[in-house]
Amino acid sequence: MGKRGYHHGNLRQALVEAALELIEEKGPTGFTLSEAAKRAGVTPAAVYRHFSGREDLIAEAARQGYEIFGDLMQYAYDSGQPSALAAFEATGRAYLAFARRHPGHYIAMFESGVSVNHSPELAAASRHARGVLEKAASDLSQHIPPEKRPPASMFSAHIWAMSHGVVELFARNSPGTQSPFPADELLETGIGIYLRGLGLIPPDT
The missing domain is CATH 1.10.10.60 (Homeodomain-like)
Known part of the structure; x- marks a missing residue:
């Protein structure tokens, strides 16, 4: 180029x-x-x-990535309303969509080794993006009795980790790794198993 x-x-x-x-x-x-x-x-x-150096440049790329990511997650969450379940599932799909559409940003954010605390601006953008998924998790788990309800931060971290794992292993053409199922389907079924375990969606009939 x-x-x-x-x-x-x-x-x-x-x-x-x-x-x-x-x-x-x-x-x-x-x-x-x-x-x-x-x-x-x-x-x-x-x-x-x-x-000031390459790390500073990559950190700015990551900050912009988190801004895009947060906006995409927020749009997905808002589009899924008023159903808490639909909003939550939409944010999971948004994670895969972001990784596919913005691979450079994704790598800068998650694979560069640059800390989200590199700058206050990067930290704030990261918190906003994570906060959208945490809000979706909180909304979805409201009807679980408080003593049985996982913290929204833990709930959302589990889904974040699952989404990240699917992206890393199966959605970004990792050498020698190929899923027998489409990444979207793999993530959707994984989230479904997790939500059924919490009693948030009924079991398959």
Whole structure:
């Protein structure tokens, strides 16, 4: 791909977009700031006007990813209302959709080794995205007696982990790994088993 260049002060975003392309192509540790600068059409020295190093650049890509992810999760949650179950299931599907549509952001967020506490802005974006799923879990579990109800944070963490596992193992073409079922179906049935175990949906007849 040719140089994208920049104008009118959008160098920062041009560098993020260049980094996202390189992350997809080479992984989060497989490129240098010089390569990102070249892809953006600027000199390496120009990068340091905006980012202190590669980790700082990747952290900004992750922050933007969490913003997109949070918005997508919120839209899915809102679209599933007024049914708490439909809203909850929609957020699970949104996780897979995000990983497929935004692989560079996904890698920056979850596979780069950059902490969500790298900056206050990144931490806030991460909390917002996780908060949507936690709200969906809380809504869905309201009719469970309080003494038997799992904390919403634990409930949502289980589903987050399941979604992440399906993405990592079966939705991103892991070498040598192939699921006998579509990733969407695998996640949907897994969530169904989990929810039945909590008594949130009736057993299959």
